[in-house]
Amino acid sequence: MxxxxxxxxxxxxxxxxxxxxxxxxxxxxxxxxxxxxxxxxxxxxxxxxxxxxxxxxxxxxxxxxxxxxxxxxxxxxxxxxLYPAGIADRARARWLEEYADTRMGDVIIWQLYNEVAINPHVWGKPTDPVRLQKTLEEDLPRVMDYLETQMPSQGWIFGELSIADIAVAAFFRNAGFARWQPDPVRWPRSSALVERALALDAxxxxxxxxxxxxxxxxxxxxxxxxxxxxxxxxxxxxxxxxxxxxxxx
Amino acid sequence: MxxxxxxxxxxxxxxxxxxxxxxxxxxxxxxxxxxxxxxxxxxxxxxxxxxxxxxxxxxxxxxxxxxxxxxxxxxxxxxxxLYPAGIADRARARWLEEYADTRMGDVIIWQLYNEVAINPHVWGKPTDPVRLQKTLEEDLPRVMDYLETQMPSQGWIFGELSIADIAVAAFFRNAGFARWQPDPVRWPRSSALVERALALDAxxxxxxxxxxxxxxxxxxxxxxxxxxxxxxxxxxxxxxxxxxxxxxx
The missing domain is CATH 3.40.30.10 (Glutaredoxin)
Structure with missing residues (x-):
C-alpha cells in the first residue's frame, strides 16, 4: 500500500x-x-x-x-x-507567489491577523492599537496598491488559473478573519480577483x-x-x- | 539589439x-x-x-x-x-535552497555578519557580544548540525552540482568575511562540500x-x-x- x-x-x-x-x-x-x-x-x-x-x-x-x-x-x-506555460509568465507567477508569501505574510498575518486574533485569543496579549492603525492605514494600502498594478481586469492573472491567483487569494481569508476586506472602489481589480478565487470550490x-x-x-x-x-x-x-x-x- | x-x-x-x-x-x-x-x-x-x-x-x-x-x-x-532531474530530488534541492536562503540567511547574515561587519562598519553600532555569543554557540552549530545530515560524503549533494550546493556554499563567503568557518572535525561533510563549491571558478x-x-x-x-x-x-x-x-x- x-x-x-x-x-x-x-x-x-x-x-x-x-x-x-x-x-x-x-x-x-x-x-x-x-x-x-x-x-x-x-x-x-x-x-x-x-x-x-x-x-x-x-x-x-x-x-x-x-x-x-x-x-x-x-x-x-x-x-x-497551475504554473503558466510561458517562461517569463511562469517566473512572474512565482514572483507573485513569493510576494504574497513574504510581504502579504508580514502584513496580513504577522501584523493584522496576529494583532487582531492571535495575540488576544492565543497569547492573552491585547491588540496594539498603534501597530494596528499603521497596518490599516499604511502597510495594507501599499500592498493593495502594488497588487492592483498586477491584477487583470477580468479572469485570472495569466489567463488560466495559476499558483499566483491561489497564493494571493489565500491571504484574504485571514484578512477576513480579522474583519478586513479590500475596498472594491479603491482596488477594483484585486477585489474582484480575490472574490472570484475564493468562490472556487478549492x-x-x-x-x-x-x-x-x-x-x-x-x-x-x-x-x-x-x-x-x-x-x-x-x-x-x-x-x-x-x-x-x-x-x- | x-x-x-x-x-x-x-x-x-x-x-x-x-x-x-x-x-x-x-x-x-x-x-x-x-x-x-x-x-x-x-x-x-x-x-x-x-x-x-x-x-x-x-x-x-x-x-x-x-x-x-x-x-x-x-x-x-x-x-x-542545475536542478536535479528526479522530481523528489528536485524538490529536496529547492528545500535546501530555501533552508539556506531563510535559516542560514537569518543566522549567518542577520545575526553573524550583521553584528560583526554591518553594524559596526555601516551603522556605527557596536557589536552586541551577547547576541554574537548566542549565534556562535547555539544558532550556528544548530544550522551546521542540520546541514551535516544533508551533505554527501563526497561529490555534490545530488550527484551533479545543483542549486542546493550553490545556495548553501554562497553563505559561507559571508561567514568568512565575519572570520567564522565551520570546524572540519565537527562537521566534516559540510566543511568539505563548502570548500569544494567555493573552489569552483563560478x-x-x-x-x-x-x-x-x-x-x-x-x-x-x-x-x-x-x-x-x-x-x-x-x-x-x-x-x-x-x-x-x-x-x-
Whole structure:
C-alpha cells in the first residue's frame, strides 16, 4: 500500500490553504493532520527543520515550505497545470507567489491577523492599537496598491488559473478573519480577483474546517477537526500547549 | 539589439552571489550594477517591490527574489541543468535552497555578519557580544548540525552540482568575511562540500570583486567596482546614503 499524501498544518494558515487548494485542483487525495502553528514537539522539528507548516509527506518526500511543496505537486502531477506555460509568465507567477508569501505574510498575518486574533485569543496579549492603525492605514494600502498594478481586469492573472491567483487569494481569508476586506472602489481589480478565487470550490470547501478551527480551543483541534471528515495521521506531531517558534510558510 | 542580462545587487550579498554563480555556470553573459543593500531610491522600489537584491533585468523580465531568478534561468537556459532531474530530488534541492536562503540567511547574515561587519562598519553600532555569543554557540552549530545530515560524503549533494550546493556554499563567503568557518572535525561533510563549491571558478572569480567591495566606502562602490571590468547599467537605481529597508533575498 502506498503512503497517502498527508499535510501537516492548520486550516487557518494561508500557506496550508494554498497547498490544500492545489491538491484539490489537481485531484490529489490527501489527509490532514491539523496541527496548530506554535505547537509541535521535537518530532515535528525533525521533519520540519525550521518548524514550519505545512509539511507534505508522501511515498517519496517529506517536504516543508509551501512554495517548494506546490512546485513538487506541479512536477509530479502536471495536469491541470497551475504554473503558466510561458517562461517569463511562469517566473512572474512565482514572483507573485513569493510576494504574497513574504510581504502579504508580514502584513496580513504577522501584523493584522496576529494583532487582531492571535495575540488576544492565543497569547492573552491585547491588540496594539498603534501597530494596528499603521497596518490599516499604511502597510495594507501599499500592498493593495502594488497588487492592483498586477491584477487583470477580468479572469485570472495569466489567463488560466495559476499558483499566483491561489497564493494571493489565500491571504484574504485571514484578512477576513480579522474583519478586513479590500475596498472594491479603491482596488477594483484585486477585489474582484480575490472574490472570484475564493468562490472556487478549492477554497469554498475549506470554509467549514476554517470556521470550526476558529471556534475550537487549540488542545481539542485534532479530536474535533477529525469529526469533519478529514482523517488524521496515525502518528502525532503535536503537543497541546501553544509553543512559540513555528513559522508559517 | 537585445537587452543584455543585468543584475542589480552587491557582490557581498549571498543571494546575489548565488545568481552570479548560476549565470557563470550556464555561460550567460551579464553586467552588474553593484548597488549596496540598504541603498536605492524610489526607482529601485518600483522595480523591486520589497526592495530586495538581486534584481535581474533582461529582454523578457524584471525579476526579484534570487530563487525565482535562478529557476527562471534554469527554465530559459536549461543546459547545463542545475536542478536535479528526479522530481523528489528536485524538490529536496529547492528545500535546501530555501533552508539556506531563510535559516542560514537569518543566522549567518542577520545575526553573524550583521553584528560583526554591518553594524559596526555601516551603522556605527557596536557589536552586541551577547547576541554574537548566542549565534556562535547555539544558532550556528544548530544550522551546521542540520546541514551535516544533508551533505554527501563526497561529490555534490545530488550527484551533479545543483542549486542546493550553490545556495548553501554562497553563505559561507559571508561567514568568512565575519572570520567564522565551520570546524572540519565537527562537521566534516559540510566543511568539505563548502570548500569544494567555493573552489569552483563560478565562486573563485568573484573574490576579487568581493574584496574590493569590502575595502571601498559605500558611496564609491559604483565608480570603483566599475573599474574591475563589470560594466554598469546606463540607468542608476541607487543613492549614496545608506538607507534601511532593503531586504536581501
Amino acid at each position: 502506498t503512503t497517502p499524501t498527508t499535510i501537516i498544518g492548520s486550516y487557518l494558515s494561508p500557506y496550508v490553504r494554498k497547498v490544500l487548494a492545489v491538491l484539490h485542483l489537481k485531484g490529489i487525495a490527501y489527509r490532514i493532520d491539523p496541527i496548530v502553528p506554535f505547537t509541535g514537539d521535537e518530532r515535528f522539528s525533525a521533519i520540519s527543520p525550521i518548524r514550519r507548516v505545512p509539511v507534505l509527506i508522501d511515498d517519496q518526500v517529506t517536504l516543508s515550505d509551501s512554495s517548494v511543496i506546490c512546485q513538487y505537486l506541479e512536477d509530479r502531477y502536471p495536469s491541470p497545470a 477554497f469554498e470547501r475549506l470554509k467549514a474546517y476554517e470556521h470550526k478551527t476558529l471556534r475550537t480551543p487549540i488542545p481539542q483541534h485534532r479530536a474535533v477537526l477529525g469529526d469533519l471528515g478529514a482523517p488524521l495521521t496515525a502518528e502525532t506531531f503535536g503537543t497541546a500547549a501553544p509553543r512559540r517558534g513555528v513559522m508559517a510558510t | 537585445t537587452t543584455p542580462t543585468t543584475i542589480i545587487g552587491s557582490y557581498l550579498s549571498p543571494y546575489v552571489r548565488k545568481v552570479l554563480a548560476v549565470l557563470h555556470l550556464k555561460g550567460i553573459a551579464y553586467r552588474i550594477d553593484p548597488i549596496v543593500p540598504f541603498t536605492g531610491d524610489e526607482r529601485f522600489s518600483a522595480i523591486s517591490p520589497i526592495r530586495r537584491v538581486p534584481v535581474l533585468i533582461d529582454d523578457q523580465v524584471t525579476l526579484s527574489d534570487s530563487s525565482v531568478i535562478c529557476q527562471y534561468l534554469e527554465d530559459r537556459y536549461p543546459s547545463p541543468a 565562486f573563485e572569480r568573484l573574490k576579487a570583486y568581493e574584496h574590493k567591495t569590502l575595502r571601498t566606502p559605500i558611496p564609491q562602490h559604483r565608480a570603483v567596482l566599475g573599474d574591475l571590468g563589470a560594466p554598469l547599467t546606463a540607468e542608476t537605481f541607487g543613492t549614496a546614503a545608506p538607507r534601511r529597508g532593503v531586504m536581501a533575498t
